[in-house]
Structure formats: structure tokens, C-alpha cells
Amino acid sequence: MFTNQKRSDFPYNGESAYMPVTPGAGASSATVIARGVKVEGEFHSQGDVLIEGDVQGTISAAGTLTVGPEAKIQANITAQEAIISGEVNGNLQIKNQAIFHASARVKGDIVAERITVESGASIDGRVQIGGGQAAAKKDLPVIQKEETPASETNS
Amino acid sequence: MNRLYAYLYDDFLTDSSYQRVLANVETRCSALGIQGRVSRLAIFRSPKEIVEGLVHDGAQNIVVVGNDTTLQKVMWFLPDLPVTVGYIPLCKPSDIAGLLGIPVGEAACETLAARRVETVDIGRINERYFLTEVLLRDARATVDVDGRFRIGPSQAGTISIRNLGGVTSNGLAMSNAKDGWLELAIQPSVEEESPSRFSFFKKKAAIAEETKMLLQNGSIQSREPIDALVDGHVLNGFSFSLSILPDKLKIISGRNKHLEPVEQGLVE
Numbered sequence: 001m002f003t004n005q006k007r008s009d010f011p012y013n014g015e016s017a018y019m020p021v022t023p024g025a026g027a028s029s030a031t032v033i034a035r036g037v038k039v040e041g042e043f044h045s046q047g048d049v050l051i052e053g054d055v056q057g058t059i060s061a062a063g064t065l066t067v068g069p070e071a072k073i074q075a076n077i078t079a080q081e082a083i084i085s086g087e088v089n090g091n092l093q094i095k096n097q098a099i100f101h102a103s104a105r106v107k108g109d110i111v112a113e114r115i116t117v118e119s120g121a122s123i124d125g126r127v128q129i130g131g132g133q134a135a136a137k138k139d140l141p142v143i144q145k146e147e148t149p150a151s152e153t154n155s
Numbered sequence: 156m157n158r159l160y161a162y163l164y165d166d167f168l169t170d171s172s173y174q175r176v177l178a179n180v181e182t183r184c185s186a187l188g189i190q191g192r193v194s195r196l197a198i199f200r201s202p203k204e205i206v207e208g209l210v211h212d213g214a215q216n217i218v219v220v221g222n223d224t225t226l227q228k229v230m231w232f233l234p235d236l237p238v239t240v241g242y243i244p245l246c247k248p249s250d251i252a253g254l255l256g257i258p259v260g261e262a263a264c265e266t267l268a269a270r271r272v273e274t275v276d277i278g279r280i281n282e283r284y285f286l287t288e289v290l291l292r293d294a295r296a297t298v299d300v301d302g303r304f305r306i307g308p309s310q311a312g313t314i315s316i317r318n319l320g321g322v323t324s325n326g327l328a329m330s331n332a333k334d335g336w337l338e339l340a341i342q343p344s345v346e347e348e349s350p351s352r353f354s355f356f357k358k359k360a361a362i363a364e365e366t367k368m369l370l371q372n373g374s375i376q377s378r379e380p381i382d383a384l385v386d387g388h389v390l391n392g393f394s395f396s397l398s399i400l401p402d403k404l405k406i407i408s409g410r411n412k413h414l415e416p417v418e419q420g421l422v423e
Contacts, residue, residue: 031367031368031369032364032365032366032367032368033306033366033368034341034343034364034365034366035343035364036308036309036310036312036343036364037306037307037308037309037312037341037343037366038306038307038308038309039304039305039306040304040305040306041303041304041305042303042304043303043304044303045368052364053309053366054309057304
């Protein structure tokens with residue numbers, strides 16, 4: 001009935017936030033879209049991005065895009081690197097490496113220089129390995145899905 | 156009397172319990188050669204008119220004496236004036252003093268005299284300036300970032316737009332008042348289901364993760380009127396415009412200031 005969690009366990013209690021801080025206390029530099037938060041539109045970041053919430057539209061990240069296991073993405077994605085553990089409905093254009101963890105569920109085409117797919121991951125779409133750098137240089141538009149039935153790859 | 160300095164006392168300092176520390180401050184400032192004209196804030200006196208009068212009489216340094224609330228009473232118009240802001244905190248709340256590296260009490264006079272001037276960014280919500288943050292509690296609102304995307308809690312949540320200060324979900328420092336960006340933080344509130352069949356025991360709890368990103372321009376939109384706590388002052392409305400004015404305010408800080416605590420990623 002009662003929670004055992006102490007008030008001090010809540011890192012942020014919604015009160016005024018301008019409190020003294022420890023210098024060099026090292027907060028992460030990544031942009032974070034946490035669980036329970038929704039984004040709609042053209043989302044762009046010059047750094048790393050961690051997404052645990054919902055995103056609809058387009059995503060571009062100059063750094064590493066990490067999609068958490070509870071994230072739901074309905075967007076075309078361009079990024080330097082991608083680590084996918086959640087649900088993505090959209091095409092991915094990754095300049096370097098794309099990693100798909102076992103919980104990843106992707107419906108869309110993938111272009112990346114290197115791809116790692118864990119056992120259990122689901123990819124429904126075309127996969128092009130080695131095209132990430134070239135696509136980035138040519139600034140190619142994100143691949144449109146073809147009419148042909150999508151194939152599913154489980155490795 | 157140093158004409159370049161003017162002191163703005165909060166009205167609560169008329170309480171007899173502050174007479175001794177005020178006397179000490181005035182003695183200390185006099186010894187340091189930075190004593191100046193004193194004006195007092197009062198309920199029926201416009202702080203803006205008081206400060207503009209001091210500036211008209213030649214003051215180039217406006218020293219706010221009181222606490223963080225005193226500073227917040229004048230911050231909404233100070234950035235437009237050609238002055239450097241000093242701060243002597245005499246009691247709590249003094250969190251802003253901590254960020255500026257200014258000790259509480261008469262020791263702040265030494266910091267004032269050392270005159271380490273920092274130029275910091277100032278946030279703007281509608282036509283009002285803010286130094287620290289805009290806070291919307293339990294709000295069902297979205298933030299439009301640069302007209303390109305909207306972000307908000309799926310249900311209700313606490314939305315903060317910070318310029319100075321702030322903590323991460325890990326309790327670490329975040330905001331940077333010298334980088335030309337505002338920091339947006341969103342903490343959704345969620346209904347935590349309990350085994351009880353009584354809704355009374357369904358506890359509302361803040362989840363641990365915090366959304367954070369940077370922005371330079373944007374707006375807050377809500378279908379219902381909401382209260383925005385701006386530097387401790389409440390604004391009410393459906394929509395608020397947001398922007399950052401880089402290097403807008405000159406303020407005297409101490410050696411142990413925390414104006415740019417950590418590196419940050421950028422969201423354009």
C-alpha cells in the first residue's frame with residue numbers, strides 16, 4: 001500500500017532547481033527523451049541522443065542515437081551511429097555502425113556502413129551494408145519503401 | 156560616498172533582527188571604498204523606477220541586498236539597464252548566491268569589492284527576463300522548439316526551462332548560463348498503481364528519468380491556462396514565448412561560482 005521509496009531516492013522533486021552544484025559533477029552531454037515524453041516534428045541534435053519515449057516525424061543526430069527498449073519511434077532516422085533496442089517504424093540511414101539489440105523491432109529500410117544484429121532482433125525491410133558513408137557524402141534522401149513485400153531477417 | 160555604487164535593500168531588512176548585520180555590511184563597504192547611496196524596496200514603490208532613478212544619478216553598480224527573492228524582484232528589468240549587478244545575500248533563500256559563488260552575510264562585501272564581473276545569458280519569457288528558470292508544475296503543456304518540433308509529457312509533468320543552475324536526474328549539475336542556450340527539462344508524472352482498490356492510495360510519483368535538451372527559441376503551449384513560475388514570480392496564460400539573450404547581464408560573482416558546470420550537447 002505504501003511505497004518504500006524514500007523521498008531522497010527521487011533525484012528531482014519538481015521544486016526549484018537552481019541549487020548549488022558540485023563543479024565538474026559530470027552530467028551526460030546527451031540529449032535525452034525520457035519515458036513518458038512525446039516528440040512530434042523534425043527533431044535534430046548536434047550531439048548524442050538517447051530516446052526512451054515516443055517520437056513521430058524525423059530524427060537526425062550528428063552523434064550516436066540510442067533507442068531504448070521502451071521507445072516507440074515513427075520517424076525516418078539519420079545518425080552517425082545508432083544503437084537500437086526499441087521499436088522503430090521508419091527508414092534508417094546510419095553513417096557508421098548500426099547495432100540492433102535483441103529487443104529491437106524495426107519496420108523500414110536500413111543503410112549503414114556496418115551492421116550488428118543480435119539474435120532475437122526483428123528487421124522488416126531492406127538492409128544495405130556499406131552504403132552509410134556514401135549516402136552521407138551524397139546527402140541522399142532517406143530511402144522510400146518499395147511496393148514489394150518486405151522480408152524479415154532474424155539472426 | 157562612491158557615486159558609482161548604489162544599494163537596493165529589500166523591505167524585510169527593516170526588521171530589527173537585520174539591523175546589526177546591515178550595520179556591519181555598511182561599515183565593511185565603507186572600509187572597502189564601495190559605499191554608496193541606499194534605496195529601499197517597498198510595497199507601493201516600483202523597483203524599476205527606484206533603480207532607474209539610481210542609474211540616472213550616476214550609479215553604474217546596482218547592489219541588491221537581501222536574498223534570492225530580492226534579486227528576483229529586480230531581475231525582470233535589470234538586463235536592460237547599463238549597470239553591473241552586485242548581490243549581498245543576508246539570509247535564505249540564497250541558492251543563486253551559491254551559484255554565483257557569493258557568501259551569505261557581510262563576507263559578500265569582499266566579493267563585491269573584488270569585482271569579478273561575469274557576463275551571463277538571460278532568458279526571456281514573453282517580455283519578461285529571467286535569470287534562473289521557468290517552472291511549470293504538473294502541467295499538460297508542450298514546448299515548441301524553434302518551430303520545428305513539439306515536445307511534452309504524454310500526460311502531465313513538470314517542465315523546467317533553465318538558464319542558471321539545475322540538476323540532472325542523477326542530482327548533477329546541468330545548466331550553463333554562459334553558453335547561449337536554455338535547457339529544457341521534462342519530468343513526467345505517472346499514476347503508480349497500487350494494490351489498493353481505493354483511488355486515494357494511488358500515489359502520484361515522479362519517475363526517475365528526466366528529459367533534457369537545449370533550445371534557443373521556442374514557446375510553451377497549453378489548452379488550459381497554466382501557471383509558469385518565472386524566477387519565483389507567477390505568470391498565467393495559455394502560451395508563452397521563450398528565448399535566450401546571450402551575454403546580456405553583467406554580474407559580480409565570487410571565485411567559487413558555478414555558472415558553467417558541465418559540458419553539454421546541442422539541439423538546434
